[in-house]
Amino acid sequence: MQVSIETTSGLERRLTVGVPAARVDSEVDERLKKAAKNVRLPGFRPGKVPMKVMRQRYGEGVRQEVLGEVMSQSFQEAVVQEKLRPAGQPSIEPRSLDAGKDLEYIATFEVLPEVEVVDMQGMQVEKPVAEVTDADIDNIIEVFCKQQGTWEEVERAAAEGDKVNIDYAGTRDGEAFDGGSAEGADLELGSGRMIPGFEDGIVGMQVGEEKVLELTFPEEYHAEELRGAAVEFKVKLNSVQALVPAPVDEALFAQYGVEEGGEEQFRKEVSENMSRELKNAVEGKIKQQVMDAVLEAHGGVELPRALVAQEVDALRRQMFQQFGGGVGQNLDLKSLLPDDMFAENAEKRVRLGLVLSELVSKNGIRATADRVRAAVEDLASTYEDPEEVINWYYSNREQLAAVESKVLEDLVVEKLLEGANIVEKECSYQEAITPAGQEDA
Known part of the structure; x- marks a missing residue:
């Protein structure tokens, strides 16, 4: 096998590989002989199909299969021979694939760089x-109690952390815009789901109260047409619910896998x-x-x-x-x-x-x-x-x-x-x- 190597730029290498025709032809003949033992063709007894007929019928297909395998194998042999470390798969460009002639192809690929390790002494x-204190444990248990808590309707002004039900209608220069209106929407105040100022504007409202919020969309908002836009939201507060944390009891312990103790x-x-x-x-x-x-x-x-x-x-x-x-989503x-x-x-x-x-x-x-x-x-x-x-x-x-x-x-x-x-x-x-x-x- 003949191999020549060229550095094209930086880490890129071009490897020209020549493989003797005998290597390809002998493998093609061997596969055709094995296949002939099992091939059934009209006019021939099983296992008695002449090689001439096998070559006519199947020679080209077998040869293409062998060529692919020989190029893959010989490329691996060539990089070992030349002590190269490929980074990724090569791009193969065949130059000579004709039967009876030596196989020749060009493989273009990148190699791994030589890494000179810097002394990190003294970084x-x-x-x-x-440490985990009792107060830290109390804080986490408080979070657990809230996670397992229930929402109950209250008759007071809305506060941070409450869940409110609202109707709202947004306008820009007096015109409604897409996605700016809803009825009977639930919103947890402080969740950050809405644009800045929206949730803060509801804090302090009473059930049944209506209010107009004058706000500005963030410059990085996902909808390009609303970035930095000055808008108004007419909001009506329908109900207020407060979170009642679960008690620290056996039922809470069981929720987190503690059945005893x-x-x-x-x-x-x-x-x-x-x-x-x-x-x-x-x-x-x-x-x-x-x-x-x-x-x-x-x-x-x-x-x-x-x-x-x-x-x-x-x-x-x-x-x-x-x-x-x-899987199965046809997306670019x-x-x-x-x-x-x-x-x-x-x-x-x-x-x-x-x-x-x-x-x-x-x-x-x-x-x-x-x-x-x-x-x-x-x-x-x-x-x-x-x-x-x-x-x-x-x-x-x-x-x-x-x-x-x-x-x-x-x-x-x-x-x-x-x-x-x-x-x-x-x-x-x-x-x-x-x-x-x-x-x-």
Whole structure:
């Protein structure tokens, strides 16, 4: 097999591969001989069809099948021979496919970049330090009581947190606009469902009262024709309901899986779950800081376009599924969710993946069976039947691979933290579990 390689630009390579005709022809003959044993044709006994007839009838189809397989196999052999690391699938351009002649084709593809790992020694990492207090447990139980509470009609002015029933009609310059009117609509005040000022304007209204709200649509509103538009909403308040929290009793405990032990056991389990959440949140914040530092330090790594495109597609599908998209919906996702929505995140993920892969290789890091098992058991611990969940992971290769990938990431983070300057920062439980950048929200 003859191979020549050319660097066209950056990470792109052109591989010209020549395969001797004998390799293709011998494989075609071998397949035709095997097929002849089972072929039934009028005028011939089973298994006695002459090779000349086999070639006339089936030769071209078999040859095309063999050509595809030989090109795939020889490409893999060529990249191993040339010590190349392809990024994504090649584009194959046949040059000679004629029978009796050597097979020749050109494969164009990108290679993975050589990643030079930057020394991360001494990077600054802030570690939140918090504990779960009785007051934190009380706050969470209060949330549970509200979740299991009931709405009851009240005879007073509407207040933040109430559920109101309203009629409203919106106009712009005296004209109604699409989606601006409704009758008998339920709305929880403070939910943020309506444009700024709408819900605040209902606070303090009495049942039966009518009011005109003069508001302005946000500049980033999804309907382009209403962005920044000054409008009026005529609102009538039909009813007000207040939330009556559920009592802290056996019925509440049962709703959250505690059948025995009363309030003491309930608080114990709530505390354990909060402690687990706190641990995961702290580890997550530390990991994010490390990953951000890795990205910043390796901003010059050249990225294969093929890998970025694959990541864009993965992020697009993920968003589509999150918003309820499913199989069988005939939609042009690229038009609906264009590439530029995901390009920046895709590039970050590809860069991070390349650097982490190099760190794994350089430091000889392995996701041991014990470490993977511990990670799976931790994931399963929050379920009613942990053993069933563990068995599910180990019977699902794709899900187990995702756990193994996370374990490798965690091991890389642990390795980098060995040389980091970790500064502890005391904070409350709520501050610790709030994702970075969302503290104000």
